[in-house]
Amino acid sequence: MREAAHAGQIAAYPAQVLSFEATQAVRRPPFVPPPGPAGRKSTTREPIIQESEASEPEATRRDADVTESSRANRGWWDRNADEYQVEHGTFLGDDRFVWGPEGLDEVEAELLGPPEGLKGRDVLEIGAGAAQCSRWLTAQGARPVALDISHRQLQHALRIGGSFPLVCADAGALPFADGSFDLACSAYGALPFVADPRLVLREVRRVLRPGGRLVFSVTHPIRWAFPDEPGPEGLSVSGSYFDRTPYVEQDDAGRAVYVEHHRTLGDRVRDVVASGFRLVDLVEPEWPAWNTSEWGGWSPLRGNLIPGTAIFVCERD
Numbered sequence: 001m002r003e004a005a006h007a008g009q010i011a012a013y014p015a016q017v018l019s020f021e022a023t024q025a026v027r028r029p030p031f032v033p034p035p036g037p038a039g040r041k042s043t044t045r046e047p048i049i050q051e052s053e054a055s056e057p058e059a060t061r062r063d064a065d066v067t068e069s070s071r072a073n074r075g076w077w078d079r080n081a082d083e084y085q086v087e088h089g090t091f092l093g094d095d096r097f098v099w100g101p102e103g104l105d106e107v108e109a110e111l112l113g114p115p116e117g118l119k120g121r122d123v124l125e126i127g128a129g130a131a132q133c134s135r136w137l138t139a140q141g142a143r144p145v146a147l148d149i150s151h152r153q154l155q156h157a158l159r160i161g162g163s164f165p166l167v168c169a170d171a172g173a174l175p176f177a178d179g180s181f182d183l184a185c186s187a188y189g190a191l192p193f194v195a196d197p198r199l200v201l202r203e204v205r206r207v208l209r210p211g212g213r214l215v216f217s218v219t220h221p222i223r224w225a226f227p228d229e230p231g232p233e234g235l236s237v238s239g240s241y242f243d244r245t246p247y248v249e250q251d252d253a254g255r256a257v258y259v260e261h262h263r264t265l266g267d268r269v270r271d272v273v274a275s276g277f278r279l280v281d282l283v284e285p286e287w288p289a290w291n292t293s294e295w296g297g298w299s300p301l302r303g304n305l306i307p308g309t310a311i312f313v314c315e316r317d
Helices: 066-092 132-139 151-160 197-207 221-225 265-274
Strands: 010-012 058-061 122-126 143-148 166-168 181-187 208-219 247-250 256-260 277-283 309-316
Touching: 010 151, 066 151, 066 256, 122 132, 122 197, 132 143, 143 151, 151 166, 181 197, 197 208, 197 265, 208 221, 221 265, 265 277, 265 309
Parallel strands: 010 166, 122 143, 122 181, 143 166, 181 208
Antiparallel strands: 058 247, 208 309, 247 256, 277 309
């Protein structure tokens, strides 16, 4: 594996150009997790200073290519990282591995394999944010590398601490040698936001060793046909499930400041197979009885009727 970063620093690669901005825009992140039972409560938060934007972005549906999507989402997460970590740090903890808003925890899911089997394994976490999953992996004896496109998210990982490398790079151009990792994981990271998921999947396959496993979670594709609302209004189909036009938030000049891409369930399966993986399992977590909160478009009402998360378990032959 190419040298990435030592603990206590962030490695940045020319695969992407950093664009950290000190101001934070107040907008809801796409994955707002509910409070859950597991995980140590974060005690390492820092206060934030927010400056309001001149105007709210316009939400639309239009094409957005690889470059525009990458630039927009890097900036969005840099601006919103502080708010996200403060608001959701208690649920995420400092060292919990949760796959989605339903609260499915890797402790119980074991989608990467039994915890005792993680010891000594090299693991790449893609879209790591503040690297909570990497801390959990470290506790199991694994050797994770936490990668994110957002420099500010990784500053939060640095603030909380850990003995693993932090790498700021685009998932579509991974700065690692072939066959560097045994496992790769991504909990709502990268895949929902990229215009070409096969580019990312092929990069992940390249850096995995033969027999390596990739597990990633995304918003369940069926959710794109429904309004992003937690109440009864979110239960009526409002658009075509087959409309793959990206969701874009843009500024007054028409520049994208946030982009999310839709793939149907069949698209996701074909992406996985075409990128050289074998699909081992497709997990659709059910809404647990303990979770009574409404967060973003996720809620007990919707969660008990339609899936909110899809988790793909893949292996490199």
